[in-house]
Amino acid sequence: MxxxxxxxxxxxxxxxxxxxxxxxxxxxxxxxxxxxxxxxxxxxxxxxxxxxxxxxxxxxxxxxxxxxxxxxxxxxxxxxxxxxxxxxxxxxxxxxxxxxxxxxxxxxxxxxxxxxxxxxxxxxxxxxxxxxxxxxxxxxxxxxxxxxxxxxxxxxxxxxxxxxxxxxxxxxxxxxxxxxxxxxxxxxxxxxxxxxxxxxxxxxxxxxxxxxxxxSIDPHTEYLSPHQGESFDIQMRLSLEGIGAMLQSDGEYVKVTSLVPGGPADRAGVLEPTDRIVGVGQEDGEMINVVGMRLDEVVDLIRGPKGSVVRLDVVPGEAVDMTRSHEVEITRDTVDLEEQAAKGEIIEVERDDGVRRIGVITIPTFYVDFDAWQAGEEDYRSTTRDVAREIERLQDEGIDGLMLDLRNNGGGALQEANSLLGLFIDRGPTVQVRDAQGRINLYGDTDSGALYDGPLVVLVNRLSASASEILAGAVQDYGRGLVLGNATFGKGTVQTLSDLSHGQIKLTRAKFYRISGESTQHRGVEPDILFPNLIDPERIGESSLDNALEWDTVREVQYRTYGEPWEYLETLRDRHSRRADTHPNFVYLEQRAELADEMREERTSVSLDREQRQREVEEQEAAQLALENQRREALGLEPLEEWADARDDDASDQSDDQEDEPVDRAQVLEAAEILADYAELSQRRLAGNP
Incomplete structure (x- = not known):
């Protein structure tokens, strides 16, 4: 120049x-x-x-x-x-x-x-x-x-x-x-x-x-300026017109922490938790680099009118280098409430003596039409009502066990966690809520009778939070069923919003405790059987946040147990390990989780020599590609030429080939296998043949 x-x-x-x-x-x-x-x-x-x-x-x-x-x-x-x-x-x-x-x-x-x-x-x-x-x-x-x-x-x-x-x-x-x-x-x-x-x-x-x-006190307490308070109100009304993603500052970058179920980003399938957004562009406009930009400024760039397109320059969370960015497009829209509704299906599990039919109900969030409920309408929409309808339909079709899939469910209406548990127990407490003065209020199901009393499992992951953790913990404490997957988020606190003379304050006022007396805060709910974790708990989850309130306990409440599923855990874990050690998708999940841990430990600096930088990136991507192609070969699928194609392939593949969905589907299918084993062992005991 x-x-x-x-x-x-x-x-x-x-x-x-x-x-x-x-x-x-x-x-x-x-x-x-x-x-x-x-x-x-x-x-x-x-x-x-x-x-x-x-x-x-x-x-x-x-x-x-x-x-x-x-x-x-x-x-x-x-x-x-x-x-x-x-x-x-x-x-x-x-x-x-x-x-x-x-x-x-x-x-x-x-x-x-x-x-x-x-x-x-x-x-x-x-x-x-x-x-x-x-x-x-x-x-x-x-x-x-x-x-x-x-x-x-x-x-x-x-x-x-x-x-x-x-x-x-x-x-x-x-x-x-x-x-x-x-x-x-x-x-x-x-x-x-x-x-x-x-x-x-x-x-x-x-x-x-x-x-x-x-x-400095806790990560969920915050002062909201008048402008921030207005944005918060919009989000709480679910009328935010944007992409439906929760974002968080991560050093100089903006990181995706979760996707709103039924939101535009969730439907598009082009973003995942831990992805970093490095650029934002409007329609055909210039891509603006947002590295080093404040979070609220990035959010303002991403937000826009319904029907308009926002372009994002994204670095995948599992990428080994910031040079591996790619551009995605998302059409701004409001949350699709139908996409948030509970949905059921039946998975058939082969056994030597026949087929076991496992009902699966996916629950993306805990929702209720508050306006219709408060108005006294009889046919108002809620999670519990939708799940009840799905259970009745699945039972009519004949199932041997039921799975509740709460993965990626960030919570919602607490009353729905209470009433939903009531479908599986004959009334009883669900959660304890302790306030700043030490007073404890008990919430639970007051309706007698249970809609479903058969074998039950709850599938969770690191993004299962708040009300999801309350339900999973209660199922575990009651001995009503098994919890499978990964340790949950650990969001066990309650916030309220109060007006100030200028702005508002969101204040942590209470804490959730299980009926066993254990808090869900910080530790979350530990599954009975663990699956490989692809989400780094040091980057996502309550324990990853600065100054998060600690885990503690209160006195347990009186409650009856409905079974002792822990007595079968040794056998169930052994059978699970034998399947997971040989199934291509679970082998892939385990090895990919191990590789991700290794890369996170190694990724402390980057070379400024172009050839060396390329070699380091190519070596790490070659290891990722080898894992993916090993899985594909075992499943009889065509190998990929580049590692980046794996994510594009997952996002675009909407076929019925369930074997080609390694993360989501492999976990559901294996959870169905575990549930089939659990149902078999339970029936043996009832028949007097343990």
Whole structure:
């Protein structure tokens, strides 16, 4: 790039920065509104939160550390000397909050703001001077610096950012972009980040401070600004027109944590939990790089009117390198309630003495038409009513056992978990709810009789949360059936939303406990028989969240048991292991989970040498492809040429070939085998032949 063009661009950038506003360089100050709200939040936390919140030096140190993580979690902007200058705040966060004296928090933000502004300008100067696009050094870039020491000098940070800039360019180079496109793409990225930084106002900084305050107590308590509160209300009404995905910040990236059942992304089949979104584009518009962008800004880009198309640049969660992104399209829409409805089917399991017919009911969420229910309508829609109809239909067709598939079910209406359990027991408690004062309320089924009293299993995974965990835990505690799959999410807390003079606060007010007295919080529900886990529990689940409330117990309640399925576990586990050790799909699941663990341990840095980077990526993808083709060969399927084709094949294959659905279907089919074994062993005991 010529010096003339570089000078022109630098001058143009200067004009843009001046136009962002002359006040952009002025100090960002809190206003009286923020001082008042800080006191209101403090009172809410002290007297309304479930935990015994004490604003002391220990809490202050936690909140201060979290504030630093929010500002500069990757240790990429602030220097060791900067942090030392504000070390006195570590024991003052309680005083700042209680007294409404926010100057220290705003001063620290201002230091970060100045450092970040200077760094983005430094990056743009490097690009304008002409980047070196030779990728043949022995350099490596650490991919996660959240636990790194603060840099001691500007030169040390310059070296870090030299590597980060080189890595960003290498990522685009490997994806096939030209030199001009790479420079234009990176310039757009850093100019966008600089512009957004310049637009930061006092409300934004107050939100960051509040995030540190509330997030130091538990991950579900949060302050919502008026704008955030409006978005939250829209989500709670399920009228959000977008893609139906729950997103979370993950360092510089935005990560998919779950998909709304029946939502556009779920129906399209192009996103999965742990996928990272690195770009967002509208229809045929330009793809905007969102690396380093705030979560709420990314959500605003993705949200849009029903019927419009959003394009996402996505890096699969299991990808070994950020260069392995691909573009997907999703048509924005509202949630399809029919897709959320419970649905049943029958799976036939071959045995030497005949066929066992296993009923399977998939329950994506716990729903109820509250308006129709409150209006007294007799035919209102609910999970329990839909499941009851499916059970009656399956029983009419003749089944030997029933499976409830709660995988990916993030919860919903608590009353539905209670009434649904009532289909399988003759009245009794379902869950205990303990409030901040230690008072315990008991919820359960009050209707006598059970609709189904045969062999029962519940299939869960890491994304089964809240009401799903309550139902699974109750089935396990009552001895009513077996729980199969993976340890659940561990969301065992209850939140309420309260108005403040400015904004709202979402506050953790209570905690769920099983009838056995064990909390579902943090640990979730442990299955009786474990399946291979493809979702990393360190990245998804309550235990992966900072400052999650701990697991504990209360006194168990009185309840009767309906059986002793644990007596069959040794035999059931042995039979399961023999099948899983030889079935191509389960062998694949086990080996893929092991490989994913190995790759997560190895993925701590990336090479900045193009050939070495390619070799590392190709070696890891070759291992993934070999596993996939080993499975396909065992099933008599055509091998794939590239590992990336495996995911596309899973998303596009809507045929009746159930053998070609390794994750979802293999688990359902094996759960049906276990249920058939369980039914057989139960019948033997009833017949007096254990």
């Amino acid at each position: 010529s010096q003339l063009v570089a000078l022109w661009r630098r001058a143009a950038l200067l004009v843009v920065l001046l136009l962002v506003s002359a006040t952009a360089l002025a100090r960002i100050e809190p206003d009286e509104t923020h001082l008042q709200v800080a006191g209101e939040v403090a009172e809410s936390l002290r007297y309304g939160h479930y935990a015994n919140v004490e604003f002391d030096d220990e809490w202050s140190q936690t909140a201060y550390a979290r504030y630093l993580d929010i500002l500069d979690g990757q240790r990429a902007f602030l220097l060791e000397s900067d942090v030392a200058d504000f070390e006195h705040l570590a024991n003052r966060f309680d005083d700042m909050l209680l007294d409404g004296d926010l100057d220290g928090a705003y001063d620290l933000y201002q230091r970060y703001h100045d450092r970040a502004r200077a760094r983005y300008e430094w990056l743009l100067e490097r690009i304008d001077e002409g980047m070196s696009l030779t990728f043949d050094s022995d350099d490596r870039l650490e991919t996660d610096r959240s636990d790194a020491e603060w840099s001691s000098s500007e030169a040390e940070l310059d070296e870090l950012w030299r590597k980060r800039l080189k890595n960003a360019a290498l990522t685009l180079d490997i994806s096939g972009q030209s030199r001009d496109d790479i420079e234009a793409n990176l310039r757009q990225r850093y100019e966008g980040q600089l512009t957004r930084l310049k637009q930061t106002n006092g409300e934004d900084v107050f939100g960051l401070f509040m995030a540190a305050v509330t997030g």
